[in-house]
Structures are given as structure tokens and as C-alpha cells.
Amino acid sequence: MSDGLPPFQRFLDAHRDAVWRFLVRSVGRAEAEDCFQDTFIAALRAYPRLRADSNLRAWVLTIAHRKALDAHRSRTRRAVPVEDLTVVDASAPMPVPRDEALWDAVGDLPARQRSAVVLRYVADLPHRDIATAIGCSEDAARRSLHEGLAKLRKVVPV
């Protein structure tokens, strides 16, 4: 009935699942909660300045994408030096479920490709909205998505 933005609660109810799934897939379950809080607090602060005809899902996933990038960066800073890692005997591979291996590989993709893949297949966003979320052209979004999929194909035989 109105021409304005929906009440924030409605916006949160409508997009919390998509944001949650996106974050679980891009930063992992352990960090999803913090990123989720950061995403929606940032959204709440900026909300009244938003145009009423904005694509709210693409907008909030843009914020989630940035928060996921921040989380990845700080994780990289905390990363254990390579020489401290226990060497795993590659000849006796652990039985990793295929899906886990696939999602691990998603986590290893370059940031833009990772976001493109997760936004497309987890958040179910069309290419145009993926482009908005990661801040590039629609063609570039398509390319990132395709490159990400190609890399996954190389890592994980399906």
C-alpha cells in the first residue's frame, strides 16, 4: 500500500535466510553469526537513506559480501604459518564427503569468484544482482562465476 521502504523488521524477515546461507557458505558456520550481526547492523544504520525502489536483496547481500571479505582478510592475518602445519600423508586420503570437499574448494576461490558462486547458487541471485553485490558489470559477474565454476571443476571431480 505504501511507496516507502518496508519496516526494517519485514526486510530482515524477508532476507535473513538468504544472508545466512550466503555467509555460512562463504565464511563458514563458525563465523557466520558475527558476519550476520555485522551485516544487519550496517544495514540498519544505512536503511533510512536507502531509496524505496532499491533491490533490497542485492543491497543486503552486497553488505554481506563485504563483511565476508573482511572476515576472510582477518582470517588470513591470523593464519597458521605453513611450516607449523602437520604434514598429511597424501597417499592415505581421509574420506571427505564430496560436498564438503566441494565447499572447501569454494572457500579457496579468489574472493570475487567465491562470492559470485555463492550468490548464484546459494542466494539464488540473478547475474544482474550478483554484479550489484560484488560491484562489477554484469559481464564481469558472469565471467567470475564461470571462472569459479571452471576452477571447482578442476579441483573436485563431479
Added chain:
Amino acid sequence: MTIRTEQDTESIAAALRGEAGVEEMRAADELAAADAARRLVERASAEGLADVSYTVADSPFGTLLVAATRRGLVRVAFPEEHLDSVLERIALRLSPRIVEASAPLDPVRRELDEYFDGRRREFGVALDWSLIGPFGRRVLRATSAIPYGGVLTYADVAAQAGSPRGSRAAGNALGANPIPIVIPCHRVLRRGGALGGYGGGVERKRWLLQLEGGLKGAAAAQD
């Protein structure tokens, strides 16, 4: 980088989609997302990041919506008023930063309970008048001064609002009262004691006046 065929990437895409669609995972994620959203709203409300908080309150009339800003209670809506349209109007008039959080509304819910039980004659919660225009404020301030059990006529209230011939306008302002019950517009009657109108329905007006013992006053005004 090797460019793979479209078919290859399609199979990966199918695996990504398939995994994301697993029913149990989806249900667990939805619960986790709902929990995270609840925590977010509590935090936003506690830290003052939300401009309006709302919740529901039980009453003899059914479920009321109560909404407050940092200044105070801003809206009480009867069950027939569609929750979404009430919130959308608040979003347009005040701010879209609206969250469902009960803690800020606990005092008003308690006072309403006590009032409906007959244990409270005055409301102590702070009010936010920002949904009320200048004339409406004058009318509703005069209305707020009517004590429990008392009644005034539309003409009395119009006169106190500074427009002695404005009974009809005063009636409109009372009908548009965004904080009924707490701003007691039910205490304003027609000259001669007829109940007149009520935003929440005239039966509720009668019920509230009976609760307060104000119908006797209305009958007396008729004599």
C-alpha cells in the same frame, strides 16, 4: 586457466545447487537464521539503533499492537488494524528503522494489564506525540487531562483546544488518536451523554467507560 566446456561447469553448478537444497540443512539454517535475527533485533533495540520498537499486548479486546520510540509510546492499534499497514504508516511518518522487540514495551504492557484489571487509573509511561498534528495535540492534551471516571463533551474539548466551534474537527482529531486507551479519547461524549463515535468501535468505548465507571457521569450529563 583451462576453459572447460559448458557441460562440465553445469555439472558443478548442479552439485552446488543440489547441496544447497538439502532439506534438513535448509531447515537447520532457517532456525539458525531466525535465532541470529532475534539476537540482532535485541541488540539493535538495546543499543538504540532502532527508531521504533513494537510488540503485541493481550487485552480484553484481543491482541493490541504497541509501538514506542526512544521518546515514548507512539502507537496503540486495535486488532482490526492490519499490523503491516500500521507499521508501514509508521515507517513513512517516522522512520523505517522498526524492529519487533518486547523489552522496551514491557512497562506499557504491564500498565495496560493493570488498567484492564481495574488496578490502574492513570498511565505513567512517557508518550511520543509525533504522529499527532498541532490541532490534534491540543485536542488530545485536553483529553489527557480528563480524569479516570470522568467525561467531557466534544464541545468542551474543542473549547479547551482553542476552537470553541470546532466540535467536528475535535471529533476527527479524537477519531485519529494514534494512542487510544492511554490517551483516553473514550472519555469524550456527545452533548447529552450519547456515546458518539470511537476509532476502536463504539462497543469498546462503552466497555471502557463501564470499566472506569464513567457511564454514570454520562447519564448524569444527560439529566
